[in-house]
Amino acid sequence: MTRDESSSLSGAPSKVSALAWQLLLNRILTRDNLCYRGIIGTAEASCPLCGGVVETSRHLFLHCNFAAGIWYALSRWLGVVAVLPPNVSSSYAVLVGWGSNSKRKKGFSIVWLAFVWAIWKARNDRVFNNKVINGSEVVDFIQHRLLRLRVEFGVKLLVLAAAV
Numbered sequence: 015m016t017r018d019e020s021s022s023l024s025g026a027p028s029k030v031s032a033l034a035w036q037l038l039l040n041r042i043l044t045r046d047n048l049c050y051r052g053i054i055g056t057a058e059a060s061c062p063l064c065g066g067v068v069e070t071s072r073h074l075f076l077h078c079n080f081a082a083g084i085w086y087a088l089s090r091w092l093g094v095v096a097v098l099p100p101n102v103s104s105s106y107a108v109l110v111g112w113g114s115n116s117k118r119k120k121g122f123s124i125v126w127l128a129f130v131w132a133i134w135k136a137r138n139d140r141v142f143n144n145k146v147i148n149g150s151e152v153v154d155f156i157q158h159r160l161l162r163l164r165v166e167f168g169v170k171l172l173v174l175a176a177a178v
């Protein structure tokens with residue numbers, strides 16, 4: 015993400031902004047990171063949502079069929095044509111870039127926060143509660159929570175580091 019591409023995020027609820035920062039810094043505790051830290055073995059590192067490949071943040075939040083389906087559904091909802099971004103930080107830049115003015119950019123940054131929050135929540139429900147959530151439920155969650163989140167975010171701005 016370049017300085018030009020970087021934008022501001024509303025002052026999100028602390029747990030949401032903490033997740034976003036950890037994700038953009040690739041410090042989120044996906045299974046590849048747990049494996050790297052020696053907490054789990056490589057045999058336990060597959061994606062909990064599809065079981066297909068190692069769970070990295072890029073896979074979980076974009077390239078897993080689960081996340082990709084949500085990304086495309088949100089794209090249609092927002093009325094834009096979108097290919098899947100190559101990585102997590104560019105997904106933020108792409109989404110915010112769809113905004114034609116600062117107000118819409120801010121709105122789309124909130125959509126991105128809701129997107130990553132909802133995927134992480136669905137992933138953790140699967141891992142810790144053995145609860146299966148389908149993609150359309152996540153899209154509904156994002157759409158219905160956005161208005162409330164926009165209120166909760168308030169006006170405080172967090173400027174994303176240009177190096178992220």
Ligand SMILES: [Zn+2]
Nearest residue numbers: 061063064078
């Ligand atoms: Zn997957």
